[in-house]
Amino acid sequence: MIHPADFSGCLDVSEKVWVLRTALPGAPKPVREPGVSPLLSLLLANRGITEKEVIREFLQPALSYMADPMGLAGMTQAVEAVVESLEKKDRITVYGDYDADGLTATALLLRFFNDLGIAASYYLPDRVKEGYGINNSALERIAGAGGGLLITVDCGSSNGREISYARRLGLKVVVTDHHQVRGDDLPVCPVVNPSLDNTPSRYRYLAGVGVAFFLAVAVRASLRERGWFRKRCCPDLKEYLDLVALGTIADRAPILDQNRILVHKGLKVMQVSRWSGLEALKAVALPNVKDIDSERVAFRIAPRLNASGRVGDASAGLNLLMEDEPSRASEIALTLDSDNSRRQDLERQMLREAEELLSDTGALSSKRTLVAASPGWHRGVLGLVASRLAERYRRPSLVFAMEDGLAVGSGRSIEGFNLFRALESLEGITERFGGHSQAAGITIRSENLNRFAMEFETLAEHLLTDDMMIPRLWIDTELAFGEISPALFSDIDSMRPFGEGNPEPVFLARSVEMLRCQVLGERHLKMTLRQGGRVMEGIGFNLSGYRSLSGGLVDIVYFPDSPRRQGAQEVRLRIVGIREA
Numbered sequence: 001m002i003h004p005a006d007f008s009g010c011l012d013v014s015e016k017v018w019v020l021r022t023a024l025p026g027a028p029k030p031v032r033e034p035g036v037s038p039l040l041s042l043l044l045a046n047r048g049i050t051e052k053e054v055i056r057e058f059l060q061p062a063l064s065y066m067a068d069p070m071g072l073a074g075m076t077q078a079v080e081a082v083v084e085s086l087e088k089k090d091r092i093t094v095y096g097d098y099d100a101d102g103l104t105a106t107a108l109l110l111r112f113f114n115d116l117g118i119a120a121s122y123y124l125p126d127r128v129k130e131g132y133g134i135n136n137s138a139l140e141r142i143a144g145a146g147g148g149l150l151i152t153v154d155c156g157s158s159n160g161r162e163i164s165y166a167r168r169l170g171l172k173v174v175v176t177d178h179h180q181v182r183g184d185d186l187p188v189c190p191v192v193n194p195s196l197d198n199t200p201s202r203y204r205y206l207a208g209v210g211v212a213f214f215l216a217v218a219v220r221a222s223l224r225e226r227g228w229f230r231k232r233c234c235p236d237l238k239e240y241l242d243l244v245a246l247g248t249i250a251d252r253a254p255i256l257d258q259n260r261i262l263v264h265k266g267l268k269v270m271q272v273s274r275w276s277g278l279e280a281l282k283a284v285a286l287p288n289v290k291d292i293d294s295e296r297v298a299f300r301i302a303p304r305l306n307a308s309g310r311v312g313d314a315s316a317g318l319n320l321l322m323e324d325e326p327s328r329a330s331e332i333a334l335t336l337d338s339d340n341s342r343r344q345d346l347e348r349q350m351l352r353e354a355e356e357l358l359s360d361t362g363a364l365s366s367k368r369t370l371v372a373a374s375p376g377w378h379r380g381v382l383g384l385v386a387s388r389l390a391e392r393y394r395r396p397s398l399v400f401a402m403e404d405g406l407a408v409g410s411g412r413s414i415e416g417f418n419l420f421r422a423l424e425s426l427e428g429i430t431e432r433f434g435g436h437s438q439a440a441g442i443t444i445r446s447e448n449l450n451r452f453a454m455e456f457e458t459l460a461e462h463l464l465t466d467d468m469m470i471p472r473l474w475i476d477t478e479l480a481f482g483e484i485s486p487a488l489f490s491d492i493d494s495m496r497p498f499g500e501g502n503p504e505p506v507f508l509a510r511s512v513e514m515l516r517c518q519v520l521g522e523r524h525l526k527m528t529l530r531q532g533g534r535v536m537e538g539i540g541f542n543l544s545g546y547r548s549l550s551g552g553l554v555d556i557v558y559f560p561d562s563p564r565r566q567g568a569q570e571v572r573l574r575i576v577g578i579r580e581a
Helices: 038-046 052-059 075-088 100-115 136-144 160-168 208-225 237-250 257-270 276-285 294-311 314-322 326-360 379-393 419-425 446-463 486-495 544-549
Strands: 017-020 092-095 121-123 149-153 172-176 370-374 397-403 406-412 430-435 439-445 472-475 507-520 524-531 534-540 553-561 572-580
Touching: 038 486, 075 092, 075 149, 075 172, 075 208, 092 100, 092 136, 100 149, 100 208, 100 237, 100 294, 100 314, 121 136, 136 160, 149 208, 160 172, 172 208, 208 237, 208 257, 237 257, 237 276, 237 294, 257 294, 276 294, 276 314, 276 326, 294 314, 294 326, 294 379, 314 326, 326 370, 326 379, 370 379, 370 446, 379 397, 379 406, 379 439, 397 446, 406 419, 406 446, 419 430, 419 439, 419 446, 439 446, 472 572, 486 553, 507 544, 524 544, 524 572, 544 572
Parallel strands: 017 472, 092 121, 092 149, 149 172, 370 397, 534 572
Antiparallel strands: 397 406, 406 439, 430 439, 507 524, 507 553, 524 534, 553 572
């Protein structure tokens, strides 16, 4: 069971409108396959999985189903450039990013080159001083240190001008990225990015670390064809899949298609990782826990790795992933744990201040978008605060830190509103921006911030309907307590790993007796529930406000936790919605 503290900032989901997927007009029809139960067929259909071949690959996410990396647009040119540099013994520098996706992608390529016998270098920009992406000062330092080949990971697609400058400095450049591309600024160099229009759809969900992994697979295959490994050891890239899983989950990439294969296998590799740093991080984030799943990675491990780039030094996170000495790895992991605690404090404080500011200006009651700015806010936490605002108030949210005449911000959106495209239409006001449909970074001159906020609001008035702003709790189907069985847990387990695009299935139970309840930690509710003669224990995070319903009949939305997975004797329900029957 995930610890209640991990949900301390989440919205009380019972405030959402309940939507039963099976009652929607035009809901996808389940497809019956041999060996697939009717309930599992329904759960898959609710996630848009209705083709027989897709069902088979979803339920059997084997590496044998992994797509050919050469199918990614730009991969042929990228592999040629990397292999040529390896054969010429050029200096290689990996240009990364300061979030978990960028850090794992950087570590993956550095580890790969190390296993090839190549001592590659790296460069990580400072979040506060340099911001996201490539900058000319960094390029000058890299060129001055010996030039050679520069490989970007999780960045570079919107740095056409900077890459042109890099080429003038004598650097060869290969871009690997997954962020949406601005057509007028596409770099003139090999670009491997699943967001490009000419890339087949099966690659579209890859995170930055997934693209980097595909590059490593393709380079290894090319080197093997050239006889590179006749006198050298060939790297086992399966050992790198825990890094891929960590970065993919941390970046909230959909756990579908190629990502499902990579994360499914990567979580198994993560149980006993080759990397001392990842083992140390597991020990700090999940003491005495042996079963590593996607939820624990998302809520416990990833935030600690991300914390280094948010409130500390991003290189600490990379150093952890590159550290081979266990005791030193443990020291770094403890530092990241401390950084994460500081991050949590900053996030709570800034969220409180942002809400007060937005309330004072009337934005919470009258606007379709939320734009908050302050000169004192920490840039490393802006995206987290924007995410909380978007979740809590169901509106596209942008949060800015103002300094030196600039407003540097981060935005999060809601379903149906493409933030990247919205910013594209306001490009004349912005200095720079990048990202994708649901998250973006942006820089504006301070004097233009009010104008930007007004035009952003006007745009949303045309694009956002009232219906889109209503938060919803999506329910898979009705399932009475009497239907909770070992077969149900088998079906649920076959759907793991859960995450973006493949959420945990939740069920509706009507007219349930709440026999008794107990408030835990002021915000959470422990319940004893009965339906049809069967008594179940449940816990509802952030649902303490519903303790007054004790003794009456309620409808609940729940996820059943398998006792086998939780090390318990009996099933316990995680309640995600509750109301009077």
